[in-house]
Amino acid sequence: MTDDEVFAARVRNATKAYPGVVALDGADFDIAPGEVRALLGRNGAGKSTLIRMIAGVDRPDSGEVHIGGSPLGDGGVRRAVELGVSTVYQELSLVPWLSVAENMFLGAWPRTGPRIDYELMGRESNEVLGQLGLHIDAERPVATLSLAEQQLVEIARAVRQNPKVLILDEPTSALAAAEVAMVLDVVGRIAASGVAVIYVSHRLDEIRQVADGITVMRDGRTIKTIPAKGATTQEIVELMLGGVTEAATQVTPIDIDRSGTPLLAVRDLVVAPKITGVTFDLHPGEVLGLGGLLGSGRTELLRALAGFDPIAAGHIEVEGERIENPTNARMKRLGVGLTPENRKAEGIVPMLGVDENMVMSDFGRVSTGPSISTGLVHRAATELVRRLGIKTARPQTPIADLSGGNQQKAVIGRWLHADSRILLLDEPTRGVDVEAKAQIYRLVRELAAAGAGVLFVSGELEELPLVCDRVLTLHGGGIRSELHGAEITVDNILAATMAV
Ligand SMILES: Nc1ncnc2c1ncn2[C@@H]1O[C@H](COP(=O)(O)OP(=O)(O)OP(=O)(O)O)[C@@H](O)[C@H]1O
Ligand SMILES: [Mg+2]
Numbered sequence: 001m002t003d004d005e006v007f008a009a010r011v012r013n014a015t016k017a018y019p020g021v022v023a024l025d026g027a028d029f030d031i032a033p034g035e036v037r038a039l040l041g042r043n044g045a046g047k048s049t050l051i052r053m054i055a056g057v058d059r060p061d062s063g064e065v066h067i068g069g070s071p072l073g074d075g076g077v078r079r080a081v082e083l084g085v086s087t088v089y090q091e092l093s094l095v096p097w098l099s100v101a102e103n104m105f106l107g108a109w110p111r112t113g114p115r116i117d118y119e120l121m122g123r124e125s126n127e128v129l130g131q132l133g134l135h136i137d138a139e140r141p142v143a144t145l146s147l148a149e150q151q152l153v154e155i156a157r158a159v160r161q162n163p164k165v166l167i168l169d170e171p172t173s174a175l176a177a178a179e180v181a182m183v184l185d186v187v188g189r190i191a192a193s194g195v196a197v198i199y200v201s202h203r204l205d206e207i208r209q210v211a212d213g214i215t216v217m218r219d220g221r222t223i224k225t226i227p228a229k230g231a232t233t234q235e236i237v238e239l240m241l242g243g244v245t246e247a248a249t250q251v252t253p254i255d256i257d258r259s260g261t262p263l264l265a266v267r268d269l270v271v272a273p274k275i276t277g278v279t280f281d282l283h284p285g286e287v288l289g290l291g292g293l294l295g296s297g298r299t300e301l302l303r304a305l306a307g308f309d310p311i312a313a314g315h316i317e318v319e320g321e322r323i324e325n326p327t328n329a330r331m332k333r334l335g336v337g338l339t340p341e342n343r344k345a346e347g348i349v350p351m352l353g354v355d356e357n358m359v360m361s362d363f364g365r366v367s368t369g370p371s372i373s374t375g376l377v378h379r380a381a382t383e384l385v386r387r388l389g390i391k392t393a394r395p396q397t398p399i400a401d402l403s404g405g406n407q408q409k410a411v412i413g414r415w416l417h418a419d420s421r422i423l424l425l426d427e428p429t430r431g432v433d434v435e436a437k438a439q440i441y442r443l444v445r446e447l448a449a450a451g452a453g454v455l456f457v458s459g460e461l462e463e464l465p466l467v468c469d470r471v472l473t474l475h476g477g478g479i480r481s482e483l484h485g486a487e488i489t490v491d492n493i494l495a496a497t498m499a500v
Contacts, residue, residue, distance in 0.1 A: 007066065008033045008196030009054050009085070009165045014063030016049055016220075018401065020393025023049040024060065025220035033164070036187060036197045038207040038228060041217035042240055042433040043405025044391035047200050048090055050217070051167050054198070055087040056080030068164055084164030088154045088171050090200070090404045090431070091343075096143035101125035103142055104157045128160045129153075132186050147174045147342050148294050155183060159190065166190060169200045170404065173430050174341070176294040176459040177494075184210045202405075202433050203460070204233055216240055237434055256286050256469060261320045263453040264305070264336075264422050268314035271297070271304040276477030277314070282422065282453040287444055289468035290457045291493045296474045298457045299341055302424045305455075306338035307331035318422070337361065337420030339411050341427045341457075343404075347411045350400035354392050354410050355381030357399045361418035384413040389439060404431040412440065416447075423447065423454045429463060441467045461490045461497075473497050 007030045016024040024046050031037045039047045052058040053065050056077040065072040067083035075082075094103045101121045102109070110117045110124075125138035134152055142150060151174045158166055168187070172180045180203075187210050191197050201207055207214060211228040216239040224239055262281035269278045274297030282288050290298050303309045305316060307328035315324050318334045340346040348357055359366045359377050366376040381395040388409040392402055399407055408431055415423055425444070429437045444454055444467055456467055464471050471483045473496040481496040 007031060008035070008068060009198075010066040011050065011053060011060075012064045012066075014050070014053055014060040014065070016046075016053070016058070016060050018393070020397070022220050024053070024063075026063070027217070027220060027222045029054075029215060029222055031165070031196045031198060033196050034191055034194045035213070036191045036199060036211045037225075038211035038214045039198060039200045039217065040202075040207065040214055040236060040240060043409075043431075043436055044403040045217040045240075046220040047217055048169055048403060049220075050222075051087065051169055051198065051200065054080070054165070055085055055167060057087075081161070084162075085167065086158040086161040086163035086165070087167040088158045088169060090169040090173075092147075092150055092154060094142045094150055094153060094157075097141060099139050099141055100129075100136055100145070100153055101138040103153060104128065104138070104160055106157070124160070125156075128156050132156055132159065133182055146295060148176070148179055151175060152179065152183075155186065159186070163195055165196045165198070167198045170202070170431055171199070172201060172203065172206060174427075174459075177461075179294065180206060202431065202437075204236060204434070218242055240433070241435060256283050258283050260284075262317070263319060264455075265317040265320075266305070266314075267316065269301070269304065269311060269316065270313035271300050271309060272312050274300050274477055275304070275474075278474070278477075278479055279314075280472060280479060282455060284421075284451045284453055285448050286470065287448050287454045287456055287468050289464040289471035289488070289493075290455060290474060291461065291464065291471055291497050292474035293497055294459065297477060298474055299426055301474070302338060302426050302455065302457060303340075305331070306336055306424055308338070332361075332418075335419075335421035336424065337415035337418055337422070338424040339415060339426060339428050341430070343407060343411055343430070348399050348407060351398055353381075353396040354385070354390065354399050354402065355395040357410055358384050358413040358417050361414040361420075365417065380417060384410075384416060387416065388413050388443070389436065405433055405436060408432050409436065409440075412443070416443075421452050423452055425454060426457045427459065428456070429458070429460070437463065461493050464493055465489055 010030040012028060014024050014027045027050055041047050053060050056072055056075060056079055067085055070083055072079055104125045105121050110120045122138050129136055136149055155171055172183050187197055199211060208228055213225050214228050214231055215225045216223045263284050264282040266278055266280050270276055292298050304311055307326035307330060315322055355377050359380055363372055366372055366380050385395055390409045391406050399410055412428055429440055448454055458464060465488045468488055471488050471493060473480045483492055
């Protein structure tokens with residue numbers, strides 16, 4: 001047995017350059033069968049790129065990839081799959097109009113003679129879904145599933161292929177605590193059966209629970225591999241950043257003047273099918289958190305407030321102006337900006353530059369007379385890239401070429417550009433690294449201090465105390481509880497969320 005054969009996967013001295021960026025700079029990586037290895041690093045460190053090399057989606061410019069002792073060479077995805085690599089990519093890749101089963105067997109639909117064997121496909125899909133503890137009907141079109149369910153189906157699809165190497169690139173970013181626990185459980189079981197699992201996540205708690213070792217990447221290099229047990233946040237963050245950084249701390253309560261006209265007033269709002277009566281005020285200067293279980297209707301509420309979905313009853317008021325039937329165009333004019341939870345489907349225009357993706361929220365600000373000025377676009381975009389610390393070769397780079405976390409920052413940049421006074425942020429730190437999270441919290445606080453009102457939705461309960469003045473929890477279609485200042489703790493939010 002040669003050295004390479006001991007490893008389920010091995011990468012040697014891999015380099016990869018894209019125009020203007022060195023994504024991998026001599027990365028080494030190896031993993032043994034049955035091992036769970038976390039891959040950590042700030043946004044743009046090269047994690048997804050390293051994974052694409054192992055999955056055969058892309059080839060390194062130099063260096064080598066071995067799977068189970070065999071060189072991947074020029075074989076691409078097909079060869080990697082043959083060798084037992086199965087991957088859940090950071091951005092969902094299901095085909096929305098096909099069923100769950102069809103997606104799980106994509107590219108390998110079973111046939112009897114010339115006909116696709118739907119029965120077999122359905123049966124086997126249900127089996128895998130069942131093994132993973134998922135109650136999802138295999139015949140449902142994927143488009144009708146929630147984002148979380150889609151993420152779980154992606155995992156089920158990868159597991160179905162009986163991999164030797166299972167790669168999960170941020171598999172839990174759209175999931176809440178209960179589903180995360182399920183995924184971690186599945187990962188543990190799969191590893192126990194001898195599968196090597198590579199696990200990318202920005203959630204350190206999760207990594208400590210599931211991983212044997214942690215490989216930290218920085219600037220395209222694999223800096224160090226340490227045991228996961230006992231690894232402190234401090235130690236990990238220092239390795240990631242190559243130094244110390246500002247830590248996000250609980251918000252110091254400030255006095256918000258709630259006597260004036262609210263920026264946004266929501267009155268007995270009904271949005272089919274989940275919201276059955278929601279009332280609250282959002283004042284200037286306030287960051288209002290929205291907690292609730294997955295499927296509690298937070299996204300629906302935000303979408304209705306942004307004018308994307310119709311209101312069935314009730315009304316909203318923006319600075320005292322009553323609005324019965326908000327349209328998106330009208331709400332935008334009134335200063336409402338939404339960053340959607342599903343970045344890929346709703347948030348970005350992949351082929352356009354980072355610059356255009358940001359300034360599109362308000363072309364007026366970058367126009368002279370009737371025409372858009374490239375000079376003004378460039379200036380505005382450069383400033384936003386700086387303010388948000390977006391890692392991109394140039395402001396004009398297509399946004400699809402950015403790492404996941406950097407795409408997310410650009411989506412937030414859009415509403416900075418529009419100078420929105422009412423910000424509706426749906427999972428704004430999804431896929432964002434620890435340092436950038438702290439930056440986003442600070443930015444949100446700054447915007448509030450300058451007079452904006454922010455509605456902040458997050459399934460990561462830890463972040464609500466770091467950014468919110470007040471937290472409402474949504475339950476059973478309405479507001480169930482309200483927490484202020486020091487009451488905003490993970491335990492309290494959790495208790496309020498779970499309480500029936
Ligand atoms: N197809 C591409 N074209 C141009 N640049 C790219 C491409 N893919 C990745 N890059 C660049 O390579 C660098 C590494 O990106 P990668 O996606 O590997 O980061 P990551 O560690 O996965 O980050 P994140 O945590 O944000 O997902 C980034 O600067 C990214 O913009
Ligand atoms: Mg990535």
